[in-house]
Amino acid sequence: MATYSTNEFKSGLKVLLEGDPCSIVENEFVKPGKGQAFNRVKLKNLKTGRVWERTFKSGESLEAADVMEHEMEYLYTDGEYWHFMKTDGTFEQLAADKAAVSDSLPWLKETDKVSVTLWNEVPIAVTPANFVELEVVETDPGLKGDTAQGGSKPATLSTGAVVKVPLFINTGEIVRVDTRTGEYQNRAKQ
Amino acid sequence: MSLLRFRNDLLAAVRAYFRESDTLEVSTPLIRPWGTPEPHLQNLVVQSGGQSLFLQTSPEFAMKVLLARYRQDIYQICAAVRAEELGARHDLEFQMLEWYRVDIGLMDLAEDVRAFWRRVGEALAAHHELPGWQSDIEMVSYAGVFEAYLQCDPHTADIRQLQEKAHGLGIRHLAGDASRADWLDALFATAIEPGLTAPTLVFGYPACQSALAEIDQDSSGVAVSRRFELFANGLELANAYQELTDPQALYQRFAQFNVRRLQEGREFVAVDEALMDAMQSMPRSAGIALGVDRLAMAWLAADSISQVRP
Numbered sequence: 001m002a003t004y005s006t007n008e009f010k011s012g013l014k015v016l017l018e019g020d021p022c023s024i025v026e027n028e029f030v031k032p033g034k035g036q037a038f039n040r041v042k043l044k045n046l047k048t049g050r051v052w053e054r055t056f057k058s059g060e061s062l063e064a065a066d067v068m069e070h071e072m073e074y075l076y077t078d079g080e081y082w083h084f085m086k087t088d089g090t091f092e093q094l095a096a097d098k099a100a101v102s103d104s105l106p107w108l109k110e111t112d113k114v115s116v117t118l119w120n121e122v123p124i125a126v127t128p129a130n131f132v133e134l135e136v137v138e139t140d141p142g143l144k145g146d147t148a149q150g151g152s153k154p155a156t157l158s159t160g161a162v163v164k165v166p167l168f169i170n171t172g173e174i175v176r177v178d179t180r181t182g183e184y185q186n187r188a189k190q
Numbered sequence: 191m192s193l194l195r196f197r198n199d200l201l202a203a204v205r206a207y208f209r210e211s212d213t214l215e216v217s218t219p220l221i222r223p224w225g226t227p228e229p230h231l232q233n234l235v236v237q238s239g240g241q242s243l244f245l246q247t248s249p250e251f252a253m254k255v256l257l258a259r260y261r262q263d264i265y266q267i268c269a270a271v272r273a274e275e276l277g278a279r280h281d282l283e284f285q286m287l288e289w290y291r292v293d294i295g296l297m298d299l300a301e302d303v304r305a306f307w308r309r310v311g312e313a314l315a316a317h318h319e320l321p322g323w324q325s326d327i328e329m330v331s332y333a334g335v336f337e338a339y340l341q342c343d344p345h346t347a348d349i350r351q352l353q354e355k356a357h358g359l360g361i362r363h364l365a366g367d368a369s370r371a372d373w374l375d376a377l378f379a380t381a382i383e384p385g386l387t388a389p390t391l392v393f394g395y396p397a398c399q400s401a402l403a404e405i406d407q408d409s410s411g412v413a414v415s416r417r418f419e420l421f422a423n424g425l426e427l428a429n430a431y432q433e434l435t436d437p438q439a440l441y442q443r444f445a446q447f448n449v450r451r452l453q454e455g456r457e458f459v460a461v462d463e464a465l466m467d468a469m470q471s472m473p474r475s476a477g478i479a480l481g482v483d484r485l486a487m488a489w490l491a492a493d494s495i496s497q498v499r500p
Contacts (some may be wrong), residue, residue: 008479025301027277027492028277028278029276029277029278029280030277030279030345030379031230031275031277031279031280032230032375032376032378032383032426033419033426033429034228034230034231034375034399034401035230035371035372035376035378036230036363036364036372036375036376037230037274037275037377038363038366038376038379039363052360053359053360054360054361054362055360055361055362055363055376055380056362056363057363058274058361150478151194175323
C-alpha cells in the first residue's frame with residue numbers, strides 16, 4: 001500500500017489514521033525556536049465527518065486510504081440498507097448501511113443524485129447535493145396575502161426533515177433547501 | 191505602498207534605532223568551520239576543497255567572538271540558514287536581526303526591546319499600514335501563561351501530567367521517552383503560541399529550556415532560565431538570553447546538546463573553537479535574535495512568509 005510522508009500531506013489527500021479513512025484539511029510545519037519540529041495536521045474523519053487535529057513527527061508517513069467518490073442516484077431503502085446506482089452508465093448498484101447515510105437522511109429523496117464516498121469499495125458516507133427540492137407534508141396553514149418579510153414557521157418535509165419556512169408556504173408545496181445549513185432558500189416551481 | 195518599500199523602510203528604521211544608542215553594525219561570515227550543536231537546529235553543510243563548512247543558523251557564535259574582543263554593543267542584519275525548516279512560517283533561509291549589549295541584564299534588554307518595538311513601529315506606521323502593530327508589549331511569565339492556557343504549573347507538573355495534557359490536544363509526535371523540554375515545547379506551540387496575538391514578552395522559561403542562557407532562581411526558589419521570547423500575531427518573533435559567560439558551563443551545554451543529537455540519530459557537531467576562545471573573556475551581556483521576516487509577517491498581519499518577501 002502506498003504511504004505519504006508529512007511533506008506530501010496536502011489538502012484533500014486520503015490517508016488512514018487510527019484505522020479510519022481521513023481526508024487532510026490542513027498541514028502546518030511547526031518549529032518552536034529551540035524545540036523539536038513537527039507537523040500540525042487537521043484531518044477530516046470520513047466515517048464520522050469530525051475534524052481531528054493531530055501532530056506528526058516531520059517526515060512521518062501514513063498509509064494511503066483507498067477512498068473514491070462516485071456520483072450515484074438514490075433508489076430506495078429496504079429499512080436496513082439504502083440502495084444507490086452509479087450514473088456512469090454501468091448501472092452498478094451499491095447498498096449503504098445506516099451509519100453511512102445517517103447524516104444525509106433528512107435530504108435523501110428517491111431519484112436524486114448524491115455523492116457516495118467509498119472506502120475499500122464500501123460506502124462510508126453519502127453527501128447530498130448542496131440544494132435539494134422537497135415537498136412540504138405538514139405545516140400550519142399559510143396566511144393569504146402574507147409576503148416574504150414577516151415571521152417563519154416550522155414545516156415538515158417529505159423526508160421527515162423539519163425546516164423553518166416563511167408563513168406563506170403551504171402543505172403540498174415544493175421548497176428548495178440548502179443541505180449544508182438546513183435553511184430554506186425559496187419556493188420551487190412545481 | 192510596495193512591499194519593496196516596506197522592507198527598505200523597516201531596515202532603515204532599525205538602523206536609525208541602533209544609531210541613536212551607538213550600537214555598531216557588524217558583518218560576520220555566513221560560512222564558518224563550525225555549526226551549532228543545538229539539538230533541534232539543523233546545519234546546512236557545504237563542501238569546499240574537501241572541507242565541510244557550515245552555513246550559520248544564526249550569527250550568534252561569530253558575534254560573541256566580536257563581543258568578547260571589542261566589548262561594544264553590536265547588531266547585525268543578515269541571512270540565517272536552517273536545514274529542514276520549510277513551511278508557511280519557515281524558510282531554509284531567512285533574514286535575522288541580532289543584537290548584543292554589554293554589561294546589561296535581561297530586564298534591561300526587555301526594556302530595550304519595548305523601545306525598539308515602539309520606535310521602529312512608529313517610524314514605519316508613519317508611511318505604512320501596520321494592522322498587526324500596537325505600541326505596547328505585554329510582559330508575562332512562562333508559568334503564568336501556562337497556568338492560564340493549560341491549567342498546570344510548568345515547573346512542578348510531573349512529566350505524566352504534561353503527557354496527558356498533550357494527548358488531550360492531539361499531540362502524538364513525541365515518543366514516550368521524550369524529554370520534559372520536548373513536552374513543554376509541544377504544549378506551548380500547540381496551546382499557547384497561537385493565542386499570543388498581542389505583542390507579548392514571555393520570560394522565566396524552565397531551566398530545562400535554557401539553551402545558552404544563564405540559569406537563575408526566581409523568588410520562589412524555582413530554577414528558571416534567564417531567557418525571554420517575543421510573540422505577536424501568534425508567531426514567535428525573537429529569543430533573548432542573559433548570555434552564559436562561564437566557558438565551562440557553555441562547554442557542558444554543548445556536550446549535552448551533542449548527547450541529545452546522537453540519541454536522536456543526528457550527527458555530532460564539533461565545538462566552535464573560536465567561540466570557546468572568546469568565552470575566556472566574555473563580558474556580562476544580553477542578546478537577542480529577531481526574525482525580520484517574522485516581524486514583517488506580524489506587523490502586516492500576513493499568514494505566510496512568502497507574503498512578506500518582495
